[in-house]
Amino acid sequence: MPFSESRKDQVIQAAAELFRVRGYAATSMRDLATELGIEAASLYSHIKSKEEILITLCFGMAEKFMDSLDQVEKNQSGYAGQLRAGILGHIAVMAENLTASAVFMNEHRHLSDKYLKDFLLLRINYINRFKRIIERGIRAGEFNPVDTKLAVMTLFSSLNWMPHWYDPEGIIDPEKLGNQLADMLIEGLKTK
């Protein structure tokens, strides 16, 4: 049945917005219900638990980020080119899912141990794929021999903080932003 899950999606979207603004722990199921104009108990005909919403949001975003990087590694050659495309892809995914991205980054720690372990594994894998691009770029003489851990952490710090200040109503579009950010970060790496 088409659109049969749309009410569940609405619940998850409204929850994402509240989780982003107030945080997961400070958002009650009654807050969420009020937002949707129903009673708290009624939420449970759409979702199994509060945590199920968080799981859906965190792992859903993880998948989008992974898919983006898959495309980059398949299509892009040259390490500076791969790094730039990776940055653009990451920003594009975030810009299309600003609210869910903020939850992905700031609220994943509220996952129970079982899910948190898997989540952190996915995240470290993703980061390591970027780190490897930089390492290979250094070995190929395309980048300066910087501290790769520091470089990749600086990269993700810049990327991940974006939901805190990026204004979707603003003039700057995600691709232009991505290129400017890539310029700033890659120019510091490139050999002259």
Place this chain on the structure above:
Amino acid sequence: MPFSESRKDQVIQAAAELFRVRGYAATSMRDLATELGIEAASLYSHIKSKEEILITLCFGMAEKFMDSLDQVEKNQSGYAGQLRAGILGHIAVMAENLTASAVFMNEHRHLSDKYLKDFLLLRINYINRFKRIIERGIRAGEFNPVDTKLAVMTLFSSLNWMPHWYDPEGIIDPEKLGNQLADMLIEGLKTK
């Protein structure tokens, strides 16, 4: 009386650690009491409320960051030099107060409206002082004409994410880290 506040400081330090790991909302006064080996009700002979702890931590760190930047603006000349010294100062304050810094950055949104407003004002002032250094550097021809908002946001993204990954037991010391970070960020700004 010297050290007369040390028990209160212990309470605040233990709270900072819990707030950092679990978040403010997910940390109960009973968690905090257990950590200190006392009953929850006993906490209230040292502090007035849970929020008082958060206020102390957030505004205490704000003051340290401001003091650091005051020193920089007084002693340092040249915009690249001011920017580098500002970055080093910010990192030094963070490295000396890693736990409180994490709370400062991630938990301030749980302040009640009254305090949150003041806090956000302090923060925007601090950021704008860095932005002005970059703007002046551009006008003086010392930096490339980048988007200053983007530049300053990238800068603070990198700085503020540090408590998430910086390992105080690791080999890399704060000053070396600060200089590397400053290199990466300032080289992308400087005119060649």
Place this chain on the structure above:
DNA sequence: CCTACCGATCGGTAGG
């Protein structure tokens, strides 16, 4: 999607 409700836990107070 609602009414009615549960046991658990929350921040905090009274009084010592």
Place this chain on the structure above:
DNA sequence: CCTACCGATCGGTAGG
């Protein structure tokens, strides 16, 4: 710093 306790709120269930 403790015992004893408060009213409010939490995530979630039963049954319709």
